Structures are given as structure tokens and as C-alpha cells.
Amino acid sequence: MLIIISILVLFPQPAEALWKTNLEMHVIDVGQADCIYIETSNGKHVLIDSGDEHDGKKVVSYLQKRGINRIDYLIATHPHHDHIGSMDDIFQSFDVGKVYLPDIMYHTTYYKRLVQSIANSGVDQYVAKAGVKVKLARNITMEFIAPPEKKRYKSLNDYSAVLQIHHGKKSFLLMADAGVKSENELLSRIDGEKVDVLKVAHHGANTGTGHALLKKANPDYAIISVGRKNKYGYPSKDVLKRLNAHKIQVYRTDKLGTIITKSDGKSVKFFTEFPQS
Template sequence: MTTNMAGNTIKRILALAAVLCMICLTGCAGSVTVSDPSSAAAPGESGEQRADSRAVFHFIDVGQGDSTLIEANGHYMLIDAGERDQTEAVTSYLKEQGVRNLDYVIGTHPHSDHIGGLEGVIREFEVANVILPQKEHTTRTYERLLDAIEDRNCKITIPKAGESYSLGAASFQIISPNRDYDDNLNNWSIGIRFVFGETSFVLCGDAEKEAEEDMLSGGLALNADVLKVSHHGSSTSSSPEFINAVSPRYAVISCGRNNDYGHPHKETLDLLKKQGIKVLRTDQLGTIVIESNGTDLQVMGQNDTSQGTSKQTEESLSGSEYIINTNTGKFHLTDCKLAESIKEENRRQFNGTRQELIDQGLKPCKSCNP
């Protein structure tokens, strides 16, 4: 990327962010008014909750990327939108859910697997407010996003840890980033804690352990019923201390099937399993929808609530652990003697069902007969 382009990018995001100084602003296309963040209810104080109100989290399957749609009382926000080639999948899904306006669009950080599809979303829907971290990038994907924001006359908000915003009868608080992370884009990820009634959700983009340490020392509430596991389940995130602080019932991992990074990593899965946290993965289940009525959670289509889990549901969600030899195309039980001799570069851990592996064209080991 040329020096001129880098300079132009910095100037552009600073110019766009300058709209924060204006007293009164309209949303994209001038049709939606943005609430003043300072007047939003603090988490746990989001106003009276109607008996029929609900909050729904849609962890959209965008392959090796992230995209989460949140609905509360007819209000919507979108966090990330996968790679650019997922634009149609995300916009179509939003339309299927009846989305016409988005109160907020959050691009957690400038990596393409998070912001690639946001350009198309901003051009397709009425967007009241775009929230981006104060970290410029010089890729063409990021340039396109800024072009869309500028073309649609959107307001950019630079988040600050501790600020709270309202969404219908719910609210969310910014919990990261907490400081300057130089060129580590993952640690610049915008993290939020979303509260609806007595239920809560934490989502932190690709924040790594360094950023998690800052969240732990930041003094803000982190406990939640649901954690969207950072960085697609990579071992660079999800420190034991952070997982203990959040202490979720459910851990949602967004990743692509048979991705090149080996996500989610075994270390992360072992930690979640040790803590008794139920793991839900988009590479195994597709789009995951969790609904809250303000008291209980339900994983839609799984006949499961936070009050108890049937044995059948438990098996369908978590399956079993297997070891895959990517060189031979065979899978083994974790205690199989042959699995112990697999070279590290050919070894991959899989948490799911036997049938899923067979459907992928893999063959069971004849020795351990998994």
C-alpha cells in the first residue's frame, strides 16, 4: 500500500470521526436518528421490560469469520459481517429476519474476515450509527468500508470502555479496547457486554490474552451467560482467568469447517470442557440462534434452556472428541495408540459426532473403531 493511500486513509477516518463533535446528527440516508450514548441506560438498568419482550442473538454462519445479529424489541444491531464474499449471505439473512433498519453496526477491528461484508450491509440497509475502533488500516477492504460510510452519510462513533448504549429494552456496555495496542489489530477489537433482563452476553471480536488482561483489570462487569469465544477459538485468546471471570453457560465459536488455522484449538476446547461450559460451533451447527426472555435462555432448534439439558440435546451439541490424521484421512479415539504417533502438522482435534466425520469423507480407524 502506498504512503499516499495510508495518509489518505488516516485523514479520511479522522474526518469521518469528526462528526462526533456535532450536536445533532441523523443516521445513514438521513432517516434514522441516533441516540446520544451518554443518555443510554447502563447495563442492568435498561428500563421496564414488557412481558412479551425478548432478545435474540443470531450467530450467523459465515465460514471462517464472524457476524452476529442482535434483536431486541424490534431494534437491531449487527456486529461484523464476515469476508466480502459473505455479503450476500449476511444481507439475505438480515432480510429474512425482517431487518430494515440497524440501530448500530459494529466493525470490531479492521481484519477482512470481520469487516469484509460490512460495506454491502451499509449500502443495503438504513444504519443509524457505525462504531469502529480508533485504529486505521490501509487495505482495500477497509477503504471500501470507509467509502460506504462516507457515501451513506453515516455517523462514526469511536468507542470508549465504560460507555453504555440502549437497544430496545436492552443495553450494552463497551468493555474493550482499553488502550493503544499499536499494530496488533486483534487487540483493538471492540468488546461489549450485552444485558437483557437477568441475562447477559459477552462478545470481544478477536481480542487476545493481552487485551483480556486489560479487561480483567478494567473494573467493568464481565460475567455473562453466553460468551462468543474470541478469535474463533484460537489459543491466543481465552485465558483461564478471563474464562473464569465471564463464567458462561454457553460458549459460541464462529469458525469455518476444516479451516486452515485449526480453529478452534484444542487448548481452548479443553479449557471450556474443564469448566463445564457447553460449546456451540458454527462449523458443526451452522447459524446458531439463542433467545432470551429476560430470565431464561433457549438455543433455538435444540429444545434446550438454561434450566436443564436433555441427554439427547447434550449429545447432539457436544458429540465426542476425535483425533483426525489429515494425511491419511482417518479419525481415531483420543486414547488410540495409533493417534499418539500422528505428526503434529497432520494432527487435528475434532469435537462432534462420528457421522459428521464420515460425511466429510473421513474413515474410522480400524484399530480403535471409533
């Protein structure tokens, strides 16, 4: 009897609560670029891309205001400037645990700066490729489902590191700028019956987000990271039509600013910087 009472005093909560970790995903408004920050309640920090060349200050201050001084996992989804343009600011401002990049070289000053920052920091570098899994908590796993190892593509966007995050019963699919070729290949690698939150590929361009993906992933929510009045006309009307046809609720950074998703593993809630109309 005494043993039972002692156990109840020591562990007053249900066993599940002892290891339940919550997750927040911030799709930071960096205009026509990508920057996604993920924080778990057990203290893990993930940064997926860091915006364009001029977004460094904004991203660094956003993270510092949250009291962050370390990024455990830094992921450069692919070498285009609107994803890695400010990576040197990240290395200068935070301790970086591990960095993941797809296995593709690119001859631009931005990419060279990233490579230099990695070399200077001495951080452990890993290849972002399908099959690599990172456990963030007992109930949170982050898995790369693209690009496949050694596969070659014509478009740099198809080398995008695509991530699926499982949090309890909830799942997030972050498409970076993957094009239709990569998208169709990764359908079979999407794990589980459905995805809850989709980060739409390539700022809503009509280079992806096809019916096959939307049918397979079957998301309830889609987030588009896109610049106000951008010169490309993103997001494409066709993509918006397809999202609408699949009855997916769309959140756009050009209309709502930074978009925050909070998950407890059973449900997801959205918070936006600007009031929703």
C-alpha cells in the same frame, strides 16, 4: 373503586410485562469469519461485523428474509477482512443508524471500502471504546468494554471492540478477535457476577480465552464462530480443553451452522440450524 377497575382494565398485565423486552442473538454461519445479529422485541437491530468479502450476499439475504430494512447500530469490531469484508453490501442494502469502529486505521482495500461506504451514506460514526454504553431497551444495555481509549497495541486483534450486553439477569460477552493482552486488561471491566453466554475470541484460536477470563466471566455457554476444516486448525484443542475444564457447553458454527440464542432476561435458550449430535 371505579378508578381501580379502570386501571386493571387498562393495564391487565403485571407492570414488569409492560416494559419487558426480549432479545435474540444470531451468530450467523459465515464460515471462517464473524457476523452477529441482535434483535430486540422493541424493534432494535444491531449488526456486529458482517463476515468476509464473499459473505455479503448470505448476510444480506438472511437479514432481509427476517423483514429487516434498517440496522440501528452497525459495529465493525476491528479492520480485519473476515469481520468487515462485506460491510459495503450492508450499507448498500440497509439504512444504517449509527456505526461504531475502534480508533485504528488499516491500509487494506476492505478497510478503504468501509470508510468510503461510511462517507457515502453520511451515517453518524462513533468510536468503539471502553465505557461507551448503548441502551437498547429499558432492560437491555450494550456496553463496550474494550479497547481502552488511546491505548496502543502491536496486534490489530487487540483493538477488537468487545461488548458486554446485559439483558435483565442475563449477560452476554462478545470478544470479537481480542487477544490475551486485551483479554487480561478487560477482566476488571466485566460487569456483574457472571456472564451467561460467551462469544469466544478469535474463532477459538489459542491467542485468548485463558483460564483467568473463564474464571472471571464464568459462562455457562460458549459460541465459536469458525469455518469447517479451516486452514488454521481453529478452534484450538487447548481452548476447547479450557472450556471443557470450566464445564462450559460449546456451540460451534462449523458443526451446527447458524446459532440463535433467545433470552427473556431470566433464561436463555439455544436454537441451531443443524440438528445437534
